Amino acid sequence: MAADTVTVLISGFGLGLYVPGLLIAERLKRLGVAAETCVFETLIADKQEQVLKSRQACHRSFQVAQFSARVPMDLSKSMDERAVGQLLERWEEEGRSEFIALSGHWLHVLDRYRERVFPRAVHAEIVYVDCGLPPSWTSVKHYDPSYADRYREIWIYDAGVKRLNHPIVVADASPPSWDERERRLIVHGGGWGMGTYRTKIPELRELGFSLDIVAYELDEGTGGGEEDRFYMVDPAWTPWRRNADGALMFPPLGEIRDGRADRFADRGDRHALFDVTSRTMAIVGKPGAGTLIDSLASATPLVMLEPFGEHEKANAGLWQSLGFGIPYEEWRAGGFSAEVLESLHDRLSAAGRTSGTDYAAHYAKRRRTADPT
Template sequence: MQYSININIKDQTLILTSITTFGNYIPALRLREILSEKNISNDLLLIESLYSESALTRLERFKKSSKENYKFIQFALRLIRNTMSTVEPTKKQITLNSWFKMGIKNFIVFSGFWLPILKEYEQMIGINVIVFHVDKGLSPSYDFFWPLDSNYVSKWLHDKENIKFFLRRHPEVMKYENRNKEIVVHGGGWGVGNWGTLLNDLSQSNFKIIIAEIESNINNGNQANVKIRPDWIGSGVIKELIYPPMVSEGATEEEPLFNWIKKSCGVISKPGGSTLLDCMLTATPLVVLEPVGKHEVENADYFLNMGFGIEYSAWKRNDFSISTLKQLHKNISLYRNQLLKE
């Protein structure tokens, strides 16, 4: 049985993703919610659950190094690929045997690092695989294993039919005039960026700056720092399959970053596919930082050409204009409305 992302799936479906970057993890969670609402039996598994302890430790070390050095990212991604050879054989075999015992045949994949494991499982049973692309281009985890087997179905999140599938859970967005005069700044799933100059620049704007998962010694009195609850994740292991629980400095209440984004005037971030999705679901404009990798270049080109985002340098030259952001919000809202009417 071959199926598309937007028709009924009746059999148990496994969503295979990764917590190495939230760009793979968060969209997978969103899809899981949709399937559950449709009463489709499903589960979500992380590739890191099969990694050895030494591989997880190395990965965490390189993630920390990458936060301040873009060049480390490509090196770290090569390391991640190498961890496929250090997947613990016992863990992998237990997983494959469990799938076989349950007769699981349907998979939706958000990380290419699962593909070699699915190849092994294919030797045991016939399977149906949707390969889900969060980015406009091939992300590194898929690029490593491209081209796919012909019997795998590729789905691109930002294609009209697929983005509609997600938009239907968010048919309404907050009116721009009712939003907080805030800008959310984050570095994507790895917290990547050099933030000193940017945060100094933004201190000249009229916005309150919500700084998410960024280490900074700069505080101009008009910003708030939000961090992931420290006991939720460590070395590729998470306690609950939930959206990363963010806590504002000095507060105790947790909420996902999405809640800050939907009430904000804009997001400043590198153009990861999951960030684009957040902006689409909330009609929040994206101020685009330097892309990391070819896939993010394609993401940036898409959002800029559609009129959904603006490069940070251009927005800065425009004196951090709120009217510029408001027009981008209108562009996203119009596109959303057109899709939801189709």
């Protein structure tokens, strides 16, 4: 029944706060816990086009992206009051009481809901999927420094003691071994295609690496080497678009062939790019939240490029200290060694077998045994 449903609150501003939320919801369902995801952009319908334009601008200029990360955003006044009211009314009628928030943009809505249903108990926790606060949460902290006093906070990593607290599961099956992998690298810029990844492609090609490259505009999917493959997410898809069953979708992925990409697949249980990643020797890209999740879950080393913001800088520090990743320049200085990548893979594989309870299982266990808070 709806009252028992865990509501997972995500945002499409960046896929690092979108895909992990869907993964948590899918994992909860496999554990027998009803879960629904809600995406923040449905509450700012008249700003959705602006979000898409911002994504394009950040893809085309990493400097623009870095600057935007430092500007606090208060979106509480941009929300459609009618949409917010309808959502709060539905939650109240259904008796919703359990929430997991990955994006700070939802905090204002959660605060209003708690006030609306008081004295009914509302159990809500904030899940941080980075080692530091990403922009949506730094913005909240800028305007409301004590926000965390009202909610339970969960960090899936603890950078201070270099520990994986509660990783996010992508697939239940074990990742491929090193010998089962293709001699390829996957090169991308995270969900928005940000960073310096495109500048590394010519050098990697010259060294003889076969590449799986994620393109973010169709004209980026041409001119590769004979063994290169290009992928892209359906350009018609948006994170707030639901499928025929009314569910939010993982980014539908297609391969670009002959200058066209017209067969886009959504697995339903996880993002299709994860399966591409799992077949490669390493990810070459910035250390975003989603990339770290894929790296650990697939035991695929991360060759780290320039981070986006302080939170990704902290991510890079943790991955390097745990032996899961290596800065690109350091890998270059070592002669682009495959043996180095294999040793990083081995550490990731071992960590996947020995790390603590994953977040969704941890949540489900607390839910069975006691109050979620």
